[in-house]
Amino acid sequence: MSSPSATVRTDARSSDSGPIRYAAIAEVVAAALRRRILDGELADGDVIPKQDELMAEFDVGRTTLRQAIRILETEGLITVRRGKVGGSVVHSPTPQDAARMFGMVMHARHVTLDDLAQALRRLEPVCVALCTQRPDRTTAVLPRLREVHERMAAAIGDPLAYIRLSREFHEAIVAGCGNQTMQVLLGMVETLWARQEQTWAEQSAADVSDEIRALGVREHQELIDLIADGDDSAAYRFAVRHLEGAHAYPLRGHGARPIDSDPPTH
Template structure:
């Protein structure tokens, strides 16, 4: 009796493999709707249970979002750093890993991203304007704790996103998203903004400015060291003592 089950899963995985390749290559565009079940069955000579199992495989991987009802269908979702962040968050959360552990990892990888930004030959065009614009945005809203926290997190995310190394962008970016989701959620719930004094917020933004200047000068070592020193001071906000909660990534990402 075992052989039919093995065959059933093998066929389902073959269909999932083919559809996965199309999604990752962009042949099936992000946000597009997969053909109806009857059309897929004409293309793939498998049974309905095998096809539906293939859909469940891709849905579990986050590559499809199945909508039910009259407007139903399987919506293509290309993988993003947010997917990675959520998956990492699930693993860390299941092991009750503290958010401070994520912070210690960021202490290693974010300064490396700052150095990579400084090493880019096109940094004056592709990196520095973005970082300066985000810095100016944060300075403009520094008196509002929630707004300046959100703007500050965008600076940190951009530091990673513009480092030029795709592997670091995905891996470090996932860690940044985990941290951003928690810190932004915390700041939006704080009724008394004085818990982080204005002088402390300005000092944080001055750290950002110095890192940006080092990147603009092409000084990778200084950008690395300034970024590391800043993170040691900046990661001690009151909400950083909790356990990683991946649901915060899902709640925070749509409006981000």
């Protein structure tokens, strides 16, 4: 099997040297560099080799190489620095990057809050069950949940702090489930939901009574106890009921509203 570099050299020597050919070669160069970033050969914060070195390696001209670099820059995998300290700095993709793109896709499709909440109510209980099934849950899951829960219980009288800590609790469940695919996928949903919930909280959270917030604290404690007991079926069922009740307030009167991937700050 030929290396990406060899493939580029073959293309570069083609007699067809028009703009379309240059663009195709740039895609191949970008793909080779992208793989090095994703495989960790070029780590986060590294500076990719100088242009002259890459031109020699891939046997391409400066224009083609710059097109390849522009592709990676558009994808957010590198940042091009100008001036005396120039160079292209590597950015390894993160779940936050995925969440940003996910939010824009959902925004463009005019997905409603009801739709987003329904997905969250189906997916997060799976993470609760996975947390419950972990043999190391007493050290890998429960300490973090208990620490956030303690701060949340102390914030019952502060609506905005309570909402923030409640979201932190649910994010800790996702982070502790032990399944990286669920962490990334549901992490995107959680991040987008948090943005919508924050907007609602700034407008309406004060209308929710301390008694309702105290109920949320008790239900979180119940979730912690079920996870500690290792009863994944009971924990799953309780998580479904808890999320249905918790979503009732932010969705009330807002469920049909389309998602905003970048809600305005107040």
